[in-house]
Amino acid sequence: MASDTLAGAPRTDAEISGLDALEIAGREKGPSRVRRFWSATWPKLAALALTIGLWQAVVWTGWKDEWALSPPATVCADLGHYVLTAAFWDGLATTGRRAAVGFAAAVAVGLVLGLAVARVKVLRAALGSMITALQTMPSIAWFPLAILLFGLTEQAIFFVVVLGAAPSVANGVIHGVDYVPPLLIRAGRNIGARGLNLYRYVIAPAALPAIVAGLKQGWAFAWRSLMAGELLVVIAERTSIGAQLTYARDFSDAPRLMAIMIVILVVGILVDAAFGAADKAIRRRWGVLDQAGN
Amino acid sequence: MTSTTTTPRSATGSVALRGVTKVYGQGENAVLALDGVSLDVAPGEFVCLVGASGCGKSTLLNLVAGLDRASGGRIDLDEGVNPGLMFQEPALFPWLTVEANLEVPLKLRGLPRAERRAKVAELLRTVHLSEFGRKRPHQLSGGMRQRVALARTLALDTPVLLMDEPFGALDAMTRDILHDELERIWSERKLTVLFVTHNVREAARLADRIILLSSRPGRIIYSTPVDVPRPRRIDSPEIANIAAEVTDRLRTEVGRHGQ
Numbered sequence: 296m297a298s299d300t301l302a303g304a305p306r307t308d309a310e311i312s313g314l315d316a317l318e319i320a321g322r323e324k325g326p327s328r329v330r331r332f333w334s335a336t337w338p339k340l341a342a343l344a345l346t347i348g349l350w351q352a353v354v355w356t357g358w359k360d361e362w363a364l365s366p367p368a369t370v371c372a373d374l375g376h377y378v379l380t381a382a383f384w385d386g387l388a389t390t391g392r393r394a395a396v397g398f399a400a401a402v403a404v405g406l407v408l409g410l411a412v413a414r415v416k417v418l419r420a421a422l423g424s425m426i427t428a429l430q431t432m433p434s435i436a437w438f439p440l441a442i443l444l445f446g447l448t449e450q451a452i453f454f455v456v457v458l459g460a461a462p463s464v465a466n467g468v469i470h471g472v473d474y475v476p477p478l479l480i481r482a483g484r485n486i487g488a489r490g491l492n493l494y495r496y497v498i499a500p501a502a503l504p505a506i507v508a509g510l511k512q513g514w515a516f517a518w519r520s521l522m523a524g525e526l527l528v529v530i531a532e533r534t535s536i537g538a539q540l541t542y543a544r545d546f547s548d549a550p551r552l553m554a555i556m557i558v559i560l561v562v563g564i565l566v567d568a569a570f571g572a573a574d575k576a577i578r579r580r581w582g583v584l585d586q587a588g589n
Numbered sequence: 590m591t592s593t594t595t596t597p598r599s600a601t602g603s604v605a606l607r608g609v610t611k612v613y614g615q616g617e618n619a620v621l622a623l624d625g626v627s628l629d630v631a632p633g634e635f636v637c638l639v640g641a642s643g644c645g646k647s648t649l650l651n652l653v654a655g656l657d658r659a660s661g662g663r664i665d666l667d668e669g670v671n672p673g674l675m676f677q678e679p680a681l682f683p684w685l686t687v688e689a690n691l692e693v694p695l696k697l698r699g700l701p702r703a704e705r706r707a708k709v710a711e712l713l714r715t716v717h718l719s720e721f722g723r724k725r726p727h728q729l730s731g732g733m734r735q736r737v738a739l740a741r742t743l744a745l746d747t748p749v750l751l752m753d754e755p756f757g758a759l760d761a762m763t764r765d766i767l768h769d770e771l772e773r774i775w776s777e778r779k780l781t782v783l784f785v786t787h788n789v790r791e792a793a794r795l796a797d798r799i800i801l802l803s804s805r806p807g808r809i810i811y812s813t814p815v816d817v818p819r820p821r822r823i824d825s826p827e828i829a830n831i832a833a834e835v836t837d838r839l840r841t842e843v844g845r846h847g848q
Contacts, residue, residue: 311717311766318730481656482680485673486745487697496693500684581683582727 365550373550374557382534387558390525390536393449397456398517404457405464405513406506412465413472423469426462434459434520438527452524459520460513467509471502504577511570518563536562601667602632602748602781604653610661611648622648624806625662632748635775635782637792637799639835641843645807646785650674650751653783672749672783673742677757679734681726687713687737688722694744712740715774732763736770743774750775752784756791765823768794772819789839793831794823801835803842811838 326334347367354366361369377383412418412426437455445451475498483497525537536559543552611623622645630636638646651657653664654674666672681690688709695705713719716736726734735755742750756764772795775782786792792799793815801811813835817827 308717311770314763314766315717315721315730315733318732319728476680478676478678478680479682481674482676484656485654486694486741487671488693492697496697497682500682503684577684580725582725 369550370553374554377554386534386536386539397453401457401460405461409465409468413469426465429462435523447528451528455524456517456520460517463513464509467506471505475501507574604630605665608662609659612660621806624808633779635797637784637796639792640802641804644802644804647753650753672751673745673747675742675752675755677754679738716740750780750782789835790832793828
C-alpha cells in the first residue's frame with residue numbers, strides 16, 4: 296500500500312473490487328423453483344389427505360346418519376354439480392362484490408384512522424386501546440344493532456364488515472408507523488425528506504410490511520363478518536353464498552351444506568394466500584427472508 | 590452565552606460554533622450534554638472530534654445537521670448549506686435498490702429524470718460500485734453499504750460532511766480502504782468534514798486537526814493540528830506518535846471521572 300496517492304492509485308481500486316468480490320461471494324444461492332414449490336406443497340397435500348381420511352373414518356363408524364354427516368365422496372360429487380349451477384355463480388358474484396366493497400371500505404377507514412392515531416397524541420390516548428378492544432369484539436355481536444339500525448339490508452352487512460376489519464387495518468398502520476427505525480427517519484430528514492415527503496419516501500414504505508400484515512388480518516375478520524352477516528341477513532331476491540348455506544340447512548341438504556362450507560374455506564384460503572405472497576415479496580426485497588424461502 | 594457577532598464569510602463550507610450548549614431534560618433531571626463549545630472549521634478542513642463516551646460528539650453533529658436544536662449559543666453555516674450526515678449504520682432504505690437509494694435525495698432536490706440518471710452513475714463510479722447499482726442493500730457487504738451511504742450523502746451536493754463514527758462497525762482492512770476513499774473524495778470535492786470517532790488512530794490518519802472533548806459535560810479540552818503530509822498510512826510512526834499523545838490526554842480525562 297506504499298504507492299497510495301490521493302488521486303486513487305490503481306492498486307487501491309483493485310483492492311476495493313477484490314474485497315467486494317470476496318465479501319459477497321457465495322450469496323444468493325438457493326434451491327431451485329420446482330424443489331421449493333414441491334417442498335412447500337406436499338405437507339399441505341398430506342394434511343388434506345389426512346383430513347379427508349379422518350372424515351371418512353368418522354362416517355364409517357356410523358356415529359351419525361348420512362343425512363346429517365355425508366361421506367367425502369358424496370360431498371365432492373355434490374360440489375362438482377354445485378359449481379356448475381347458475382345459482383352458485385350468482386351467489387359467488389354477490390358475496391365477492393360484498394367482500395370487495397366491504398373490505399375496501401374497511402381499508403379506507405382503517406388507513407385514515409390508523410394514521411390519525413399514530414400521529415396525533417390526543418387521538419392515541421383516546422382511541423389507541425379502544426381499537427384493540429374493538430378487535431376482540433366478536434363481529435356477530437354487532438348484528439342485532441346493525442339490523443336495528445339498517446334493517447335486513449346490505450348496509451347492515453357492510454356496517455359489521457367495516458367494524459370487524461377496520462381495527463385490524465388501523466392497528467397494522469399504527470404498528471408500522473411506530474416501528475419505523477428512528478435512524479431511517481433521521482437519514483430521511485437529512486437528505487431533504489421533510490413533512491409530507493418524509494411520509495412518502497420513508498415512513499410509508501418502511502411501515503409497509505406491518506400494514507400488509509394488518510390488511511391480511513383485516514381480510515380474515517372481514518370474511519368472517521361477511522359470512523356471519525349473510526347467514527343472518529338473508530335478502531330474499533338476492534342469493535349469496537351465505538344465504539345458500541342457510542337454505543341448505545333449512546332443507547337438510549347435508550352434502551350441499553358441506554360443499555358450500557368448502558367453497559367458503561377455499562375462498563378464504565385463496566385470498567389469504569394472495570396476502571401471503573405479497574408479504575413474502577416484500578420480505579424478499581427487504582432481505583429478511585431466509586435461504587429456504589420461508 | 591449567545592454571541593451576537595457573525596463574521597461574514599465568502600467561501601462556502603465553513604462551520605462556526607459559538608458557545609453551543611445542549612441540555613437534555615428539565616429541572617433536577619436535566620443533563621448538560623454540551624457546555625459552551627466554540628469551534629471554527631475552515632472550508633475544506635478535515636476536523637476529527639475525539640472523546641470518550643458521553644462527551645456529546647453525536648449530539649454536536651445532530652445540532653450542526655439541524656436535526657436537533659441547541660439550548661444555547663449559535664451555529665453558523667454558509668447560506669444555503671445543508672450538511673450531509675453519515676451514521677455508524679448505513680441507514681439505507683432496504684426497500685430500494687442501490688440506485689434508487691441514491692436517487693431519493695436527487696428527487697427531493699427536484700432534479701429532472703435524465704439528470705438524476707447521470708448523477709447516480711457518477712456517484713456509483715465515485716464509490717467504485719458501478720456494477721452494484723441494481724442490488725439491494727442487504728446483498729452488499731458492510732463496507733459496500735457504507736460506501737453507498739457516503740454516495741447518498743454526496744448526492745446532496747453539500748460542501749459540509751458530518752460523519753458520526755461511520756467506520757466504527759467495519760473490520761480493520763475495510764476501514765483502511767475506506768479511509769483512502771474518503772480522503773480521495775474529500776480532496777477531490779474540497780469538502781469540509783467534521784468526523785466523530787473514538788478511534789484516536791483513525792483521527793490521526795484522517796484529520797487536519799484533532800479536537801478532544803471532555804465527558805459530561807462535553808467541552809473542548811485539547812486541540813492539535815496533524816502536520817503529517819498526505820497520503821498517510823495508519824501504521825506509520827508519525828501517525829502513531831500523534832495518536833499516542835492524544836490517547837494520553839484522553840486517558841487523563843477519563844481518569845478524572847474515576848475519582
